[in-house]
Structures are given as C-alpha cells and as structure tokens.
Amino acid sequence: MLSSHQQARRQERLDAVLAAAWEIAAESGLGAVTLHDVARRVGLRQPSLYVYVSSKLGLFDAMYARAYGELLARLAALPDSGSARLRLMRIFWVILDFVVSQPPRQQLLFQRTIPGFTPSEPSYALAEKLVEQVTALLAEVGASRPEQVDVYTALIAGLGAQQIANDPGGDRWSRLLEPVLDCILDHCRREDLP
Amino acid sequence: MLSSHQQARRQERLDAVLAAAWEIAAESGLGAVTLHDVARRVGLRQPSLYVYVSSKLGLFDAMYARAYGELLARLAALPDSGSARLRLMRIFWVILDFVVSQPPRQQLLFQRTIPGFTPSEPSYALAEKLVEQVTALLAEVGASRPEQVDVYTALIAGLGAQQIANDPGGDRWSRLLEPVLDCILDHCRREDLP
DNA sequence: GTCTATACTAAGATAGAC
DNA sequence: GTCTATCTTAGTATAGAC
Numbered sequence: 193m194l195s196s197h198q199q200a201r202r203q204e205r206l207d208a209v210l211a212a213a214w215e216i217a218a219e220s221g222l223g224a225v226t227l228h229d230v231a232r233r234v235g236l237r238q239p240s241l242y243v244y245v246s247s248k249l250g251l252f253d254a255m256y257a258r259a260y261g262e263l264l265a266r267l268a269a270l271p272d273s274g275s276a277r278l279r280l281m282r283i284f285w286v287i288l289d290f291v292v293s294q295p296p297r298q299q300l301l302f303q304r305t306i307p308g309f310t311p312s313e314p315s316y317a318l319a320e321k322l323v324e325q326v327t328a329l330l331a332e333v334g335a336s337r338p339e340q341v342d343v344y345t346a347l348i349a350g351l352g353a354q355q356i357a358n359d360p361g362g363d364r365w366s367r368l369l370e371p372v373l374d375c376i377l378d379h380c381r382r383e384d385l386p
Numbered sequence: 387m388l389s390s391h392q393q394a395r396r397q398e399r400l401d402a403v404l405a406a407a408w409e410i411a412a413e414s415g416l417g418a419v420t421l422h423d424v425a426r427r428v429g430l431r432q433p434s435l436y437v438y439v440s441s442k443l444g445l446f447d448a449m450y451a452r453a454y455g456e457l458l459a460r461l462a463a464l465p466d467s468g469s470a471r472l473r474l475m476r477i478f479w480v481i482l483d484f485v486v487s488q489p490p491r492q493q494l495l496f497q498r499t500i501p502g503f504t505p506s507e508p509s510y511a512l513a514e515k516l517v518e519q520v521t522a523l524l525a526e527v528g529a530s531r532p533e534q535v536d537v538y539t540a541l542i543a544g545l546g547a548q549q550i551a552n553d554p555g556g557d558r559w560s561r562l563l564e565p566v567l568d569c570i571l572d573h574c575r576r577e578d579l580p
Numbered sequence: 581g582t583c584t585a586t587a588c589t590a591a592g593a594t595a596g597a598c
Numbered sequence: 599g600t601c602t603a604t605c606t607t608a609g610t611a612t613a614g615a616c
Contacts, residue, residue, distance in 0.1 A: 205581095221501050223417070226609065239611080240582050248610065295498070304489070304551050305499055307415050342548065343566055346559055349551075350544020354536065357498050357543075365540055371579050372537055379573035385565050399599095420591065433593080434600050442592065 206244045208234045210258045213251060217296035222306065227251070252300065252309050259297055260318035263290050267325060276332035281373060283326060284344075288352055288366055295356040302349060333377060339385040347372065400438045402428045404452045407445060411490035416500065421445070446494065446503050453491055454512035457484050461519060470526035475567060477520060478538075482546055482560055489550045496543060527571060533579040541566065 212233035216225045227248060231238040245251040263286075270282050291298035299305050301319070311319065327341055335341065351372075355365035406427035410419045421442060425432040439445040457480075464476050485492035493499050495513070505513065521535055529535065545566075549559040 202581095221499075223499075223501050227611090228609075236581095237583060238609095239584085239613095242611075243581060299499060302551060303547065304554075305415075305417075305493060307417050339562065342559055343562055346544035346548045346562070346566075347540070348544070349547045350540035350542070353497065353543045353547050354540045357496060360498070365536055367580060368533065368537060368540070372540075372574065375570070375574040375578050380566065380569040384569050386561060396599095421593090422591075430599095431601060432591095433595095433602085436593080437599060 202244075205234070206254070207258075209241065209244050209251075210254055213255050214259070214294075214296075217255075217300075218294050222296040222299050225251070249309055252306060253312050253315050256300055256311050257315040257318060259301055260315070260322065263287065263301075264318065264321060266290065267322075276329055277377060280326075280329045280333060281370060283329065284348055284369060284373065287322075288348055288355075288369055291352045292355050292366055295360070298352055298356060302352075334381070335377070337382050337385065340380075340382060343376065343380065343385070344373075347376065396438075399428070400448070401452075403435065403438050403445075404448055407449050408453070408488075408490075411449075411494075412488050416490040416493050419445070443503055446500060447506050447509050450494055450505050451509040451512060453495055454509070454516065457481065457495075458512065458515060460484065461516075470523055471571060474520075474523045474527060475564060477523065478542055478563060478567065481516075482542055482549075482563055485546045486549050486560055489554070492546055492550060496546075528575070529571070531576050531579065534574075534576060537570065537574065537579070538567075541570065 209230060212230050213225050215233065216229055227241050228238045230251070231241050241251075245254055266286050267283055270279070270286065272279070274282075291302065300309075326344070330336070330341055330344060335344065348369075351365045351369055355363070359365065403424060406424050407419050409427065410423055421435050422432045424445070425435050435445075439448055460480050461477055464473070464480065466473070468476075485496065494503075520538070524530070524535055524538060529538065542563075545559045545563055549557070553559065
C-alpha cells in the first residue's frame with residue numbers, strides 16, 4: 193500500500209513524463225516521440241520509464257487522457273454567461289484553438305493515425321464527456337438531431353485539418369469559424385438533413 | 387539513352403512498386419509501408435528498389451503523385467452534363483469517396499502527418515490542378531471569393547476526417563455531403579464571410 | 581525506483597559481385 | 599538491373615544489481 197505522499201510523488205513524476213512527451217510531439221510530431229527521448233528530458237534512463245507507463249502504447253494512452261483532461265479543464269473554465277449560441281461559439285473556439293496551436297493533439301485525439309493505438313476505456317470516457325457537453329449545448333440552440341451534431345463536429349474537424357495542413361501558424365481557416373457557424377445555425381435546420 | 391521499350395518496362399516495374407506500396411498502406415496504414423515489404427511483394431530484394439526510387443521519401447513522393455493522378459483521372463471521367471451545382475456535387479462526391487474508401491490517401495494527400503515529407507514540385511502541381519478544377523466550378527455557382535472556396539474544402543476535409551475516424555466503413559458523415567452542401571450553397575453567400 | 585547492460589528487432593542505405 | 603552481404607542507426611523491452 194502506498195502512502196499518499198508516495199502517490200503524490202509518483203503522480204508528479206508521471207506528469208513530468210507526459211509533459212515531456214507532449215513537448216516532443218509539439219516540436220517534432222507525434223511519430224518522433226520515443227521513450228529514450230522522453231526519459232532524457234525528465235532526467236531518467238529509458239528503462240526507468242516502465243515504472244510509470246506499461247509500454248509505448250501505454251504512454252500514448254496516458255498522453256491521450258492528459259490532453260483530454262486539459263481540454264475539458266479549459267472548457268470548464270469558460271464563462272457561463274451569454275446566450276447558448278455564444279457559449280457554443282466559445283466552446284468550439286477553444287477546441288479549434290486547442291488542436292490548431294498544437295497539431296499533434298488533433299492527430300492523437302481526433303484522428304486514427306497511430307498504428308495500433310486505441311484509447312483505453314477510462315481514457316475514452318473523457319472523449320465522451322466532451323461530446324456530451326457539445327451535444328447538450330447544440331440541443332439548446334435547436335440542433336438536437338444526431339445528424340445535426342455530426343455536421344458541427346465535421347465543421348470543426350475540417351477547419352482544424354485545413355488550417356493545420358495548409359496554413360500552419362496562420363488563421364486562414366480558423367477565422368471562418370464564427371461566420372460559417374452563424375450561417376449554418378441560422379439556415380441549416382433539422383428538416384434540411386436526411 | 388534508353389530505348390522506349392526499356393522505358394516502358396521500367397515504368398511497368400515502377401507502377402508495380404507503387405501499387406504494392408499503396409496496397410500495404412490500405413491494409414496496415416501509411417506508417418507500415420517499408421521498403422522491405424514493398425520489395426517482397428513485387429518479388430525483388432530491398433536494395434533493388436533503389437533503382438526505382440531514390441529513398442523512402444522518394445517513394446512517398448511517387449505514391450503521392452500516383453494517387454493524385456488517379457484522382458484526377460476519376461474526375462476527368464465524370465460526365466460533363468447537368469448544372470454547375472450538379473457537377474460540383476459529383477466532384478466532391480468522388481473526392482470524398484476517394485479518401486474515405488482508403489484513409490491513407492487522406493493522410494498522404496491532404497494532411498501533414500508523414501515526418502519530413504513534402505511533395506516535390508511536379509507532384510505538387512497535380513494538387514494545384516485539383517484546386518483549380520474545384521475553384522472554377524465554385525465560381526460558376528457563385529462562390530468566387532477565396533474564403534468561400536476555403537469553406538468548401540474544409541467541409542469535404544471535415545466530413546472525410548470524421549467518417550474515417552469515427553465510423554470507418556460506414557456512411558454516417560459522408561451521406562451528409564449533399565444536404566449540407568445544398569444548404570451552404572443556398573444560404574452562405576459572399577456577404578456572410580469576413 | 582533507478583541504474584547498467586543487453587537482447588531483440590527492424591529499418592534505411594551502401595558496396596561491390598554478377 | 600538484380601543480387602548478397604553488410605553497415606549503421608535506432609527503437610522497445612527485459613534481466614538483474616544496487
């Protein structure tokens with residue numbers, strides 16, 4: 193049985209490991225993350241990492257969970273004021289900024305690009321929490337059908353993907369979020385979808 | 387100087403190499419493509435591939451060019467009949483189907499997920515040809531501003547990305563193409579964008 | 581919990597014979 | 599143009615001492 197002090201130290205170390213891993217991903221891409229490199233950055237030797245993660249895929253899973261945790265925290269920190277539409281816009285903006293400012297997040301959280309990686313159940317539960325939040329707000333603005341929800345997730349995914357792939361560092365696509373969202377909210381109603 | 391016969395044989399071989407590479411990508415993902423595996427499938431030893439490609443990145447570049455060639459050929463084969471809107475819809479449908487039916491195409495042609503890969507100039511020219519075709523048709527239906535073009539490319543990218551990531555093999559997002567496109571074409575005009 | 585040492589695997593690339 | 603042989607590099611993972 194671990195003392196709470198030991199647990200805290202362990203958690204601290206793990207946090208440092210995940211921070212280092214995300215740092216490498218931000219600098220050189222998700223594929224550039226290696227256990228050797230992560231270990232070096234936290235002042236450990238590569239085999240010592242196996243105390244904190246069970247394998248390379250285990251590391252990715254922990255990175256996944258950590259990133260979702262951070263995103264959910266940012267959403268929770270948003271003001272609760274304003275119309276549902278305004279709150280929805282804020283949420284979408286935070287999500288878009290989250291992935292555009294660090295593209296590997298988009299790769300790990302929203303795409304299927306790491307061979308062999310699937311989030312564990314507890315990690316995936318965080319993803320579902322995000323969907324629930326967005327779905328609830330969309331219902332408030334009158335987009336309650338699943339097909340409507342899918343349109344909005346595709347919109348965010350598409351703006352993010354294009355921004356990252358074709359104008360990294362710029363805002364050519366991200367700045368379209370507000371006007372396009374307004375237009376779709378105003379004009380694409382339930383009866384327009386199959 | 388090569389005889390045309392020799393050139394033809396060489397081209398045939400190269401085609402087989404690229405077909406094998408795309409086959410591996412379709413089966414196991416773009417990251418699973420290795421020179422050893424490609425060579426094995428075409429009945430060669432790995433070092434012999436260097437006669438046909440200059441390096442691993444050179445292989446990716448050739449795969450990129452070949453895939454764009456195939457996509458452009460499919461578009462060229464589309465009927466020229468019907469309204470501009472109908473022709474636009476056909477083009478978008480072909481592009482969406484092209485990537486959704488083989489996700490690694492999306493990864494190589496439209497995302498930036500291979501570390502170190504950038505298409506060579508002649509290969510990139512093929513990508514520009516595609517953009518030109520789409521842009522021309524969009525102008526015909528009244529979407530002539532660059533910002534409008536960006537909205538449509540984001541729409542296709544987003545539907546494709548979500549379809550691949552969250553409903554592989556299904557049509558939950560791809561079937562939204564027609565209704566959403568109709569809605570945006572009808573309601574999101576030039577004056578709605580920044 | 582961290583270390584050293586090492587096994588294991590696998591990839592890209594080059595040299596030189598045929 | 600294809601081969602065999604080999605270099606070089608690099609990664610994940612495990613064993614066992616401290």
